[in-house]
Amino acid sequence: MSGAPVGIFDSGVGGLTVVREIQRQLPRESVVYFGDTARVPYGSKSPETVIRFSKELASFLLSKGVKMIVAACNTASSVSLPALEEFCPVPVIGVIEPGARAAAASTRNGIVGVIGTLGTISSGAYQNALRGIEGVKAVVAQPCPLLVPLVEEGWLDHEITTRVVEEYMKPLKSEGIDTLVLGCTHYPLLKPVFGRVLGPGVTLVDSAEAAAAAVARRLGEDVEGMPGERAPDYRFYVSDIPLKFQEIAQRFLGRSIPLVTQVELGEAR
Numbered sequence: 001m002s003g004a005p006v007g008i009f010d011s012g013v014g015g016l017t018v019v020r021e022i023q024r025q026l027p028r029e030s031v032v033y034f035g036d037t038a039r040v041p042y043g044s045k046s047p048e049t050v051i052r053f054s055k056e057l058a059s060f061l062l063s064k065g066v067k068m069i070v071a072a073c074n075t076a077s078s079v080s081l082p083a084l085e086e087f088c089p090v091p092v093i094g095v096i097e098p099g100a101r102a103a104a105a106s107t108r109n110g111i112v113g114v115i116g117t118l119g120t121i122s123s124g125a126y127q128n129a130l131r132g133i134e135g136v137k138a139v140v141a142q143p144c145p146l147l148v149p150l151v152e153e154g155w156l157d158h159e160i161t162t163r164v165v166e167e168y169m170k171p172l173k174s175e176g177i178d179t180l181v182l183g184c185t186h187y188p189l190l191k192p193v194f195g196r197v198l199g200p201g202v203t204l205v206d207s208a209e210a211a212a213a214a215v216a217r218r219l220g221e222d223v224e225g226m227p228g229e230r231a232p233d234y235r236f237y238v239s240d241i242p243l244k245f246q247e248i249a250q251r252f253l254g255r256s257i258p259l260v261t262q263v264e265l266g267e268a269r
C-alpha cells in the first residue's frame with residue numbers, strides 16, 4: 001500500500017490548495033485528485049446532497065487504489081466525515097479537525113474566528129471542534145459566500161474584494177479574535193487581503209496547510225509513506241472542464257495542470 005497514491009477530492013478546483021500543500025510537505029507522495037466541477041458549488045447545497053456527492057467521489061478515488069482519502073473541501077468535510085469513515089476501507093482525513101487544532105494552538109486570548117461557506121458554518125462543525133479544545137474560550141463564526149466567486153474571478157487584489165472582506169470581518173474584529181481559521185479551499189488565496197484588513201495581531205490559519213500536516217502525521221503512523229526515490233505521479237480528474245478551467249486551476253495550484261481527465265458522473269459513482 002505504501003506506493004499507492006493519496007486520494008484528494010473537492011467540489012471543484014479549490015482543493016488544489018491542498019494538493020499544493022501536500023506537494024510542498026510530502027514531495028514524494030503521488031496524488032489522485034477529483035474535482036466535482038460539474039456540480040460545484042457545494043457550499044450552498046443541503047448536507048444530504050453533499051454527503052451523497054462526497055460518497056460518490058470517494059468511491060471513484062477508491063477505484064483508483066488510493067491509500068487514504070482527504071476531503072479537501074471544507075463543506076464536504078463539515079458534513080460527510082462520519083459517513084465517509086463508515087463507508088471507506090482506508091483512512092479518511094478532513095480539514096476541520098486539523099484546522100481547529102492549529103487555531104487552538106495559535107490563539108493567545110482564546111477568541112477564535114472561523115469563516116467558510118454557508119454550508120460549513122451552518123453545520124457547526126468548526127465551532128464544535130474548536131469548543132472541544134482546551135484554550136478556546138469563544139468562537140465567532142461568519143459565513144462568507146461572496147468570497148468563492150471573487151477568488152474564481154481572480155479578484156485577489158481588487159478593492160471590491162477588500163471592501164467585501166472588511167464587511168465580513170466587522171463582527172469578528174469587534175469580538176476581538178486573535179486567530180482566524182480560513183475554513184474554505186479558496187480563502188488561502190486571499191491571505192494578503194485578510195492580513196491587511198485584520199492587521200498583524202490576528203494569526204491566519206490555513207486549513208489546507210493544516211490538512212497536509214495531518215496527512216504527513218498519518219503517514220508516519222498507520223499508513224506507509226512512499227518508498228524509494230521514485231518520482232511522484234499526479235493525476236487530475238474532473239466531472240466537467242469548464243471555461244477558464246486551466247486559468248483558475250493554475251491560480252490554486254501555482255502551475256498548470258498538464259493532463260486532466262474528464263469523467264462522466266455515472267462513472268464516478
Ligand code: DGL
Nearest residue numbers: 011041042043074075185
Ligand atoms: N470547496 C468549497 C469549500 O471548501 C468551496 C466551494 C464550494 O462551495 O463548493 O467549502
